[in-house]
Amino acid sequence: MNSTAFKKGLHDGVPIGLGYFAVSFTFGMMAVAGGISIAAAVLISLTNLTSAGQFAGIGIIFASGSLWEMALTQLVINLRYCLMSFSLSQKLERGVSTGHRLAVAFGVTDEIFGVSASQEGRVSPWYNYGVMAVAIPGWTLGTLVGAVSGNLLPDFLVSALSVAIYGMFLAVIIPPAKKNRAILGVVIGAMAVSTIFAVVPVLNKVSAGFVIIITTVLVAGIAAYFCPVPEEKEA
Secondary structure, eight states: OHHHHHHHHHHHHHHHHHHHHHHHHHHHHHHHHTTOOHHHHHHHHHHHOOHHHHHHHHHHHHTTOOHHHHHHHHHHHHTHHHHHHHHHHHHBOTTOOHHHHHHHHHTOOHHHHHHHHTSSSOBOHHHHHHHHHHHHHHHHHHHHHHHHHTTOSOHHHHHHHHTHHHHHHHHHHHHHHHHOHHHHHHHHHHHHHHHHHHHSTTGGGSOHHHHHHHHHHHHHHHHHHHSOOOHHHHO
16 A cells, blocks of 8 residues: 555656756756855755745845844745645544654645645555655755756746746646636635735735735635535545
């Protein structure tokens, strides 16, 4: 059972790993260009696994920001992972040990959470390990290759690589949205709320991290109220 779940995770993790490679390639280039060593850039990606957090982090490093500024920025940007972890903890198989939960939590990203949450029934931690086994090396190796390559690539190609992750995430959410009207409603609702925060004069001052949190809680709460999942379908 564990091997089957792990192999399925490996299979589902391939597109995530490829997308991560493309995006972290840009991170590696930016980090080294700003004076961070290749080894340090690779270590950052290996131990953090957060695109928005890492890009914001090196910006603070380049600006000689304080540790408090770094901590607060990372808290705001990555707080959404707490919500994802709460949700995923209810999705895991019953009886999963604390050690497994902590290991799975390390690899919670938008895309890994997306493929895990879209699985039918409960999820084995070994499924997440399979996804992580592809995604984490993809993110780390992409950083290494980008850091070593330096500024060899033209700017337009670097820009193209940086948007690859968005296309990958669309590939994660579109298939289940086509099968389930509730998921489709959540996707459309999240887009609508995000748009409101982007265009309304006062709301557009809210940080991106808090926008994600507010959107998640609001849209997920409405969906849970109007489209509850029967208990028998959760087991």
